[in-house]
Amino acid sequence: MSVSGARAKSARARPARAEPARTEPARVEPAAGASEQIQTTYREAMRAAIRDAMQRDDRVFLMGEDVGRYGGCFAVSMGLLAEFGPERIRDTPLSESAFVGAGIGAAMVGMRPIVEIMTVNFSLLALDQILNNAATLLHMSGGQVGVPLVIRMTTGAGRQVAAQHSHSLEGWYTHIPGLRVLAPATLEDARGMLWTALEDPDPVLIFEHGSLYNAKGMLAADAGAVDIDSAAIRRPGGDVTLIAYGGTLGKALAAAEALEQDGIDAEVIDLRTLRPLDDATIIGSVARTHRAVIVDEGWRSGSLAAEISARIMEQAFFDLDAPVQRVCSAEVPIPYARHLEAAALPQVDGVVAAVRTVVG
Amino acid sequence: MSVSGARAKSARARPARAEPARTEPARVEPAAGASEQIQTTYREAMRAAIRDAMQRDDRVFLMGEDVGRYGGCFAVSMGLLAEFGPERIRDTPLSESAFVGAGIGAAMVGMRPIVEIMTVNFSLLALDQILNNAATLLHMSGGQVGVPLVIRMTTGAGRQVAAQHSHSLEGWYTHIPGLRVLAPATLEDARGMLWTALEDPDPVLIFEHGSLYNAKGMLAADAGAVDIDSAAIRRPGGDVTLIAYGGTLGKALAAAEALEQDGIDAEVIDLRTLRPLDDATIIGSVARTHRAVIVDEGWRSGSLAAEISARIMEQAFFDLDAPVQRVCSAEVPIPYARHLEAAALPQVDGVVAAVRTVVG
Amino acid sequence: MTPPVRPATNLDAAHRLDLLRQMLFIRRFEEKCVELYSGGEIRGFVHLYIGEEAVAVGVNSALTPDDNIVSTYREHGHALVRGVPLDSVMAEMYGKVTGCSHGRGGSMHLFDTSRRFYGGNAIVGGGLPLAVGIALADKMRGQSRVTACFFGDGAVAEGEFHECMNLAALWELPVLFCCENNRYAMGTAIERAQAQTDLAVRAGSYGMPAWPVDGMDVLAVERSAGLAAETVRSGGGPHFLELRTYRFRAHSMYDPELYRNKDEVELWKERDPITALAEQMRAAGELSDGDLASIEDELARAITESVSSARSAPAEDVRDLAKFVYTPRQS
Amino acid sequence: MTPPVRPATNLDAAHRLDLLRQMLFIRRFEEKCVELYSGGEIRGFVHLYIGEEAVAVGVNSALTPDDNIVSTYREHGHALVRGVPLDSVMAEMYGKVTGCSHGRGGSMHLFDTSRRFYGGNAIVGGGLPLAVGIALADKMRGQSRVTACFFGDGAVAEGEFHECMNLAALWELPVLFCCENNRYAMGTAIERAQAQTDLAVRAGSYGMPAWPVDGMDVLAVERSAGLAAETVRSGGGPHFLELRTYRFRAHSMYDPELYRNKDEVELWKERDPITALAEQMRAAGELSDGDLASIEDELARAITESVSSARSAPAEDVRDLAKFVYTPRQS
Numbered sequence A, B: 001m002s003v004s005g006a007r008a009k010s011a012r013a014r015p016a017r018a019e020p021a022r023t024e025p026a027r028v029e030p031a032a033g034a035s036e037q038i039q040t041t042y043r044e045a046m047r048a049a050i051r052d053a054m055q056r057d058d059r060v061f062l063m064g065e066d067v068g069r070y071g072g073c074f075a076v077s078m079g080l081l082a083e084f085g086p087e088r089i090r091d092t093p094l095s096e097s098a099f100v101g102a103g104i105g106a107a108m109v110g111m112r113p114i115v116e117i118m119t120v121n122f123s124l125l126a127l128d129q130i131l132n133n134a135a136t137l138l139h140m141s142g143g144q145v146g147v148p149l150v151i152r153m154t155t156g157a158g159r160q161v162a163a164q165h166s167h168s169l170e171g172w173y174t175h176i177p178g179l180r181v182l183a184p185a186t187l188e189d190a191r192g193m194l195w196t197a198l199e200d201p202d203p204v205l206i207f208e209h210g211s212l213y214n215a216k217g218m219l220a221a222d223a224g225a226v227d228i229d230s231a232a233i234r235r236p237g238g239d240v241t242l243i244a245y246g247g248t249l250g251k252a253l254a255a256a257e258a259l260e261q262d263g264i265d266a267e268v269i270d271l272r273t274l275r276p277l278d279d280a281t282i283i284g285s286v287a288r289t290h291r292a293v294i295v296d297e298g299w300r301s302g303s304l305a306a307e308i309s310a311r312i313m314e315q316a317f318f319d320l321d322a323p324v325q326r327v328c329s330a331e332v333p334i335p336y337a338r339h340l341e342a343a344a345l346p347q348v349d350g351v352v353a354a355v356r357t358v359v360g
Numbered sequence C, D: 001m002t003p004p005v006r007p008a009t010n011l012d013a014a015h016r017l018d019l020l021r022q023m024l025f026i027r028r029f030e031e032k033c034v035e036l037y038s039g040g041e042i043r044g045f046v047h048l049y050i051g052e053e054a055v056a057v058g059v060n061s062a063l064t065p066d067d068n069i070v071s072t073y074r075e076h077g078h079a080l081v082r083g084v085p086l087d088s089v090m091a092e093m094y095g096k097v098t099g100c101s102h103g104r105g106g107s108m109h110l111f112d113t114s115r116r117f118y119g120g121n122a123i124v125g126g127g128l129p130l131a132v133g134i135a136l137a138d139k140m141r142g143q144s145r146v147t148a149c150f151f152g153d154g155a156v157a158e159g160e161f162h163e164c165m166n167l168a169a170l171w172e173l174p175v176l177f178c179c180e181n182n183r184y185a186m187g188t189a190i191e192r193a194q195a196q197t198d199l200a201v202r203a204g205s206y207g208m209p210a211w212p213v214d215g216m217d218v219l220a221v222e223r224s225a226g227l228a229a230e231t232v233r234s235g236g237g238p239h240f241l242e243l244r245t246y247r248f249r250a251h252s253m254y255d256p257e258l259y260r261n262k263d264e265v266e267l268w269k270e271r272d273p274i275t276a277l278a279e280q281m282r283a284a285g286e287l288s289d290g291d292l293a294s295i296e297d298e299l300a301r302a303i304t305e306s307v308s309s310a311r312s313a314p315a316e317d318v319r320d321l322a323k324f325v326y327t328p329r330q331s
């Protein structure tokens, strides 16, 4: 039986490969220089997106801890208070549950709040509001109560701020029906995802990895809204699929560069939207490469990477030539010491090593 | 390349099968009648376990909402107030974060608190304390601050109590390094897990599925502590491995019965300990059956089932004759209407159907 | 502070008769629910308001249809007097698609946005931040609405209560906090849950007007709620009412009630808000047996009809299980 | 209330000199940290206590070694005056294995259970429930310890503050709540965060003794803390001190400080607790330039040594990354 099973496996595999779920990349970067380009940073792109939204729609306001006078913990909202005033750039007390819930209430009656939770570490104090109200009211009310709310928060480790300030918990939020979860990893997405999210009638969470704010680069002067449905192939390749998002995209791309030296041609997928996942792009790529490695800063057990591995198992099993591998954070509270923190987080060499185990 | 890949796959598969990771069931039920048996219920077994712990160790106390005068929301602690008094059977105000955190503090300095959170739905209000203090203090303090705390809570749906009261979030807790997570599904485990958990120097969470409290059965009069490390094979079988825990164990066993009619011999694993997972028992079984279906009441995306599927991918890929399947809850807030709630939750026929897709 | 100006008619016999009718409406509806629950026709958690009717009726009659209400899982009374159609409430108890929440919510999650009734919330304290946010939106848009937020004495111990009281007071939001102090949180008496059992004093410490009200006297509730609502509406910032009442039944449909003794319950039953108003009106010659009989008839008929229509109403198609998880996209 | 009885020596010049020395100890330690941070030798978040030294020193000198302390991420001062060895604190800043938290915690997570110092906690309000639990354990075991719990003015807005104040008061637990009111939560002034800026009034509403204290006067802090601690210790239940102080530096190592103007900072610097005590002692002829010089010498030498020992201390072996996640099992 096992033999026939194995035979069946290779046999059944063919058609799937003849016409993979999806051969075209879901989305490729616009050719640079398509329009006038300006030099900017992820932080500035995010700020431009907020300013833009505030100007377009007076139902929009930004609320959170230190978004006003202080200019935002990561200086994202620097200068916006002067421009829009304290009513619309609203500093809150340290009351995560109350001000996130207040954002939900305001959205319920027609406002378009952008609630900033300083970091994902503190979002646990508002999780009940996010799960039991924001994500649930529409269903519980039989479709009456929509919650067009956007919640932004910084996520991730890497700055030696130790165990309580280094969480990557976006994976938990992707477990919640009723939410859309985004992870902008590029300047274009930092600039463009917010407006699309604000037009979504349902609650959207945006996770900004702390390591990205200072990222510099060129962006089209007229860059605007982008889709928040599909993943993007940031680097096409034929030998293995590297799946990353947010803070791990850069590491995956760096690993792909390194692998190129050894003649391994890696495709790199930027998930962009963590819920709902763009299965078509993931499965389409794996159908072409037959191998996949997922890079996720969350702790390994119960990570978003586990969900992606399970979906590949379910949707592309017969296309796989090797088991899907996960490169995640070690299962330890993130330590302060630089060398220990570095050892706890996914690194380029770890990605390269994982790829080697699945290729050839 | 893909052909050789496929060949490699079946080729490499053999040795793994010659000596599977583990051939012996990790743990089988004691033969009934081994010692004097008494008729009892899951609720009574749990109560006996608490009483037993209170009598053995005066550092133990039970704290939570309505555990005293009311007798416990699910009547688990009924009668214990009279027996042990209000100091040790301690009613708390509705302050989940404070009393869970107080349990952590008391444990830090040598007490052995059993904190009852009425249901997992309310545990979100204490999640910051559980993640950022209970699970993290030992590491953050360089090994100085141990937290020998046990937190019990009811989990699961099935009683038509709608979206905010029907969560199965134990999967989230299995993501947290520093915690041990248990799911007693049998009378023996309801009776025996608490004491072992109280002897653990680190925080242990016990999830009791609401549907189990009235479960009746026979239990050894001298039943006592049980291990909290290994999974148990509740039903040996050779054709497919059904992996379940807590509230889904009964459904998996019922599905196995149904499948027997069609000559499909299913092995049923009760995970028992959700973190750390007993990979040896899971992989050992899959190495024998070459097929697996995971039954988990959590929402599908980001479920504990996803982690198990990913581990089978990583550790038993070449033993698999079919992709591992997940039978989970539909990704909707659990609705009130009986027929909708039933449709949202994993059911026996769904498990049977999933098995049919992987067998033959 | 002077009592709110309102048309004399509100204070006359007809008005009192209407208040009586509303309280009886809630009472009879829930008595029917008990019957149906015992018969297994409705399920889940059902929290009865019996004994507390004066609070919902008194507060609601001080509000305008344009005001907002945020409630708890013990909200049948709030919903019914707000005007959520009886048939849709009963159908919701049955989990039918004709229910006010399409059968998704049940007893604890009644919603009717057309009446600005923002629902039952089953997480204790969970509705307070929503009320604060709704009031914030109104204030930002210059609307002069009041958001009435109901919650129990037990909710006062939750961190969310504190955060919301502070935020509402700090931002001077138009919220009317209505604390239904029925002296118990499930089986926990207020003395065993609150260091400061004088809840109006606690609320006052946030710098908002707060006072206790006899929650068994519908006229007293209406008077205080009217006074508070007017001030809130005219920009006076949030107000807090501690409505002292009592639940005559178990916490949820049934419980052993080991936590309180029968005498206490009997004592409070002597203060039944319905009997109290009826007797007062009788004494004043404002209520005849005939009036009462016709009210009871009308209610009995309506409730019976709501039951039969709920029974015969269609159930949601199982294929629509995932409806209302996300808003359908136009594109 | 009469002042606590304590040996006259505590009140004499030698004692004041010691308080001065302790404040200088914190000040010089943190000044060195600024230098090291700029040099990139220490990293992460480092929250300076400069300007607030009188609070840690005054409160700690009212405690016994057997009392417990629960602190925040701004805890260098609390740890040092508690007696956590300077070398182990400096080594922790360097993330070395010889650090008081084995290099796992860093500036925000200093621990020393041998001194009942239960650590820095970086979640605002996160330490309060721990303090309540430690005090509960002491009370259940009949121990007469005080648990001093430090937190900031910003923490008062968190739900956890409320839950813990209520629980401690309800259960009459031996907690000394020490609110370090430095008027800002990061960039948010207390007026923009608290509806009731008189924090002692808010705390009093839970029914516990609470009063404001001049947090720039170490002797005043010591007096009030001593008074409160004695009452807490003798079963008087929790007490709350609002210690009015000011941070002279940025919230964390650096911030643009757009949220306050320089004059305000300068005004407060004129009330520098160290200068204040020194001048008072000089006036009383209790402090000579020589005394001061030798204290500075001693501190400078100790701090310099702690730096070199930290630099040369071993780093944890990377293979031990997973150490301290779970307690090693005997079996």
Ligand SMILES: Cc1ncc(C[n+]2csc(CCOP(=O)(O)OP(=O)(O)O)c2C)c(N)n1
Binding pocket: B065, B094, B118, B122, B125, C074, C122, C123, C124, C125, C151, C152, C153, C154, C155, C156, C180, C182, C184, C185, C186, C251
């Ligand atoms: C956060 C939370 N904790 C616990 C519960 C369980 N629970 C439901 S109602 C209730 C008592 C609430 O008492 P109170 O606020 O006084 O309202 P009442 O039921 O008396 O109207 C409890 C503990 C819950 N629903 N939510």
Ligand SMILES: Cc1ncc(C[n+]2csc(CCOP(=O)(O)OP(=O)(O)O)c2C)c(N)n1
Binding pocket: A065, A094, A118, A122, A125, D074, D122, D123, D124, D125, D151, D152, D153, D154, D155, D156, D180, D182, D184, D185, D186, D251
């Ligand atoms: C729950 C939570 N929210 C936000 C933060 C980010 N944060 C760190 S310190 C701080 C200000 C706290 O102010 P305060 O309590 O007054 O203490 P201080 O820093 O002034 O000593 C904030 C907002 C946090 N660490 N925890």
Ligand SMILES: [Mg+2]
Binding pocket: C152, C153, C154, C180, C181, C182, C183, C184, C185, C186
């Ligand atoms: Mg109550």
Ligand SMILES: [Mg+2]
Binding pocket: D152, D153, D154, D180, D181, D182, D183, D184, D185, D186
């Ligand atoms: Mg402060």
